[in-house]
Amino acid sequence: MKKHNLLSNLYTALVMLFLYAPIAVLIVFSFNDSKSRNTWAGFTTHWYTDLFHDEEIISALVLTLVVALVSSVIATVLGTSAAIGLNKMNKKLRSVFMTLNYLPMVNPDIIIGVSLMLLFTYLRIEFGVGTLILAHITFSVPYVVLNVMPKLRAMDKHIYDAALDLGCNPLQAYFKVVIPEIMPGILSGFVMALTLSIDDFVVSYFVNGPASQTLPLVIYSQTRRRVTPKINALSTIIFIVVLGILVLNNFYSIRKEQQLRGKKGGH
Amino acid sequence: MKENILISLKNVIVEFEDGHRVLKGIDLDIHDEEFVTFLGPSGCGKTTTLRIIGGFAEPTEGDIFFDGVKINGVPPYKRNINTVFQRYALFPHLNVFDNVAFGLNVKKMDKKIIARKVKEMLALVNLSGFENRNINQLSGGQQQRVAIARALINEPKVLLLDEPLGALDLKLRKDMQTELMRIQKSLKITFIYVTHDQEEALTMSDRVVVMRDGQILQIGTPQDIYNEPVNAFVADFIGESNIIDGVMYEDYEVEFAGQAFKCVDKGFALNERVDVVIRPEDIIVGDYETSPISGVVESVVFKGVHYEITVDAHGYKWLIHSTQSQEVGALIGMNVKPSDIHIMKKMEVR
Structure with a gap:
């Protein structure tokens, strides 16, 4: 029993190592006082200060966040309305539209990217922030629908009647x-749209304009020229922010669950 | 209960897209301040009728009048009617206070008045002090009370209740029945109640509407329905009954179980085949030699107030409710008073 325990612990530790070693290296080298990627030359934070003085990166970061926020807000509104409409359809029609909804999700990004590029060219829409936002809305909407739909299905449909009553x-x-009843689904759809948008490289690569480079695009082009540890510093910050959001979210949902359980039966 | 008619259904027909008729022509008048119950097995159309009155469904044909005004097509939020839904349909994201206050908040009523009215309403349903509770912290019975308060605070002329006590246990259900009757009498409004529980219908209602297959079989006071059911289905649904094939010899004389009996019914054709309905509590157990019907006791079950005895007489299983127990296997006699023999026309076979 004990031996078995040791083995399984070892296995878990190995999995964790493989998952997090790259990130650990990234974080450590963001504090390295040298441009080298394999020798440690002492602790520094100057990559971080450099980072905030790099106009290209900062403007790309701002653009990424603007595109992500605008596109995911619009995608959430569209996706939620779509889900409400789909939920009202009869079974046959709904399954047709749900399949249409799933298609872009399984479609390779590169096809979405190329097809959007061709569409925008055909329609003579100038490439830039506008096309980026449109493209990001396009690939985010299905995920919002997917997150909202189960909440709608699980909702007591009489509460709508009750409101009319x-x-x-x-x-x-x-x-x-x-809407308040399905809010958890809407929020998780929004967060998903947000992360997908910040994360996106392939689609953005095809639909961005010369003056509208998102962060992943800038990082990619910078690594092709010269790899500076500024990228490490930037990645570290992004990682910490995402980690923080995740921890907060988990903490919040655990507490909410405890509240519900703790109070039940207390009357 | 007042004389004036508040709600009137005229030949209401509801047909689903697939052509299935849920309601096959309902004619019904409901009086002001009346407690009416729609009673019937599931699928009989009682909930659909309620939804039509509430405005959640539209009749395919026929008209519905409220206080003399035709209200076909008027949406629920423009009808002076409120509903207590099956399984309550409370708003989980709001606490008790906000659930009850919901209707008044929609009307943008003054906050102070709302607070006072919610307080009064929660007192009426015995939930004072529960204002800040979450819905999921409440028991089934308490949720039920919130649902009633939430509907009644809007001061509707009619309250619709769709099997509101179905999810509660027996003891709680009895308490809520009494409470609903008290609320109805004190507020002086019309209650339209849907249930499949005959005992609930008989206990609470001024009038009972018995429905089956989208049609009304009988409308009457609980006493009428119980004592003078129009056919064997109503008789059986309203309480356990012995339903036997019989033949009407002449007025006041019927033959069943191989014997001729005096009865109080007349107006049937000569030798017309009829259903004879006899309540289990109306059968008099006696000596087998002198009684008109005799049989062998098959089972005896103690039910608290009475024993439920099954007797096999020439293949028909008679159900008897008696305060006296019998030996299983014993040969006993049975008799019925003429006034306890109910003769009914055979139901047309659909």
Whole structure:
């Protein structure tokens, strides 16, 4: 038993090592006082200060965040409305549209990228922030639908009737009752759209304009010229921010669950 | 209960897209301040009728009137009617106070007035002090009370209740029945109640509407329905009954179980085949030699107030409710008073 335990612990440790070793290296070398990628030359934070003085990176970061926020807000609105509409359809029609919804998700990014590029060219839309946002909305909407749909299906459909019964018109009923009820799904759809957008390289590569380089594109082009540890520093910051959001989110949902459980039966 | 008619359904027909008729022509008048119950097995159309009155479904044909005004096509939020839904349909993201206050908040009523009204309403349903509780912290019975308060705070003229007590245990259900009756009497509004539980219907209602297959079979007071059911289906649904094939010899004389009996019914054709309905509690157990019907006791089950005895007489299983127990296997006699023999026309076979 003990031996078995040791083995399984070792296995877990190995998995963790493989997963996190690259990130650990990245973080360590972001503090390395040398441009070398394999020798340690002492501790420094100057890559971080350099980073914040690099106009190209900072403007790319701002652009990435703007594109991500705008596209995911729009995608969330579109996806949520789509899910509500789909939920009202009869079974046959719904399954047709759900399949259409899944298609872009399984479609390789490169095909989405190329096809969007061709479409924008055909429609003579100038490549830039606009096309980036449009493209990101396109690939985010299906994920929002996917996150909202289960919440709608699980919702007691009588609560919509109840809202009408209590004096709401259909629009009020959605905003006062249905939307709050499916909010967890909407939020997770929004977060997913946000991360997909920040993360995206392939699609953005095809639809960006000369003056609209998102962060992944800038990092890629910089690594092709010269790899500076600034990239390490930037990646470290992104990693820490994402980790922080995840931890907060988990902490919040655990606490909420405890609240629900702790209070139940207490009357 | 007042004389004036509040809600009127005229030949209401509801047909689904696939052509299935859920309601096959409902005619019904409901009075002001009346407690009406739609009673019937599942799928009989009672919930659909309720949804039509509430505005959640539209009749394919026929009209619905509220206070003399036709309200076909008027959406639920413009009807002076509120509903207590099956399984409550409370809003989980709001606490008790906000659930109850919901309707008044939609009307943008003054916050102070809302607070006072919610307080009064929670007192009416015995939930004072529960304002800040979450919905999922409440028991089934408490959720039920919140649902009732949430509907009643809007001061509707009619409250619709769709099997509201179905999810509660027996003891709680009895308590809630009494409480609903008290609330209805004190607020002086019309209650339209849907249930498949005959005992609930008989206990609470001024009038019972018995439905089957999208049609109304009988409308009447609980006493009428129980004592004078129009056919064997109503008789059987309203309470356990012995339903036997019989032949009407002449007025006031019927033959069943191989014997002629005096009865109080007349107006049937000569030798017309009829259903004879006899309540289990109306059968008098006696000596087998002197009684008109005799049989062998098959089982005896103690039910608290009475024993439920099954007797096999020439292949028909008679159900008897008696305060006296019998030996299983014993030969006993059975008799019925003429006034306890209910003769009904054979139901048309659909």
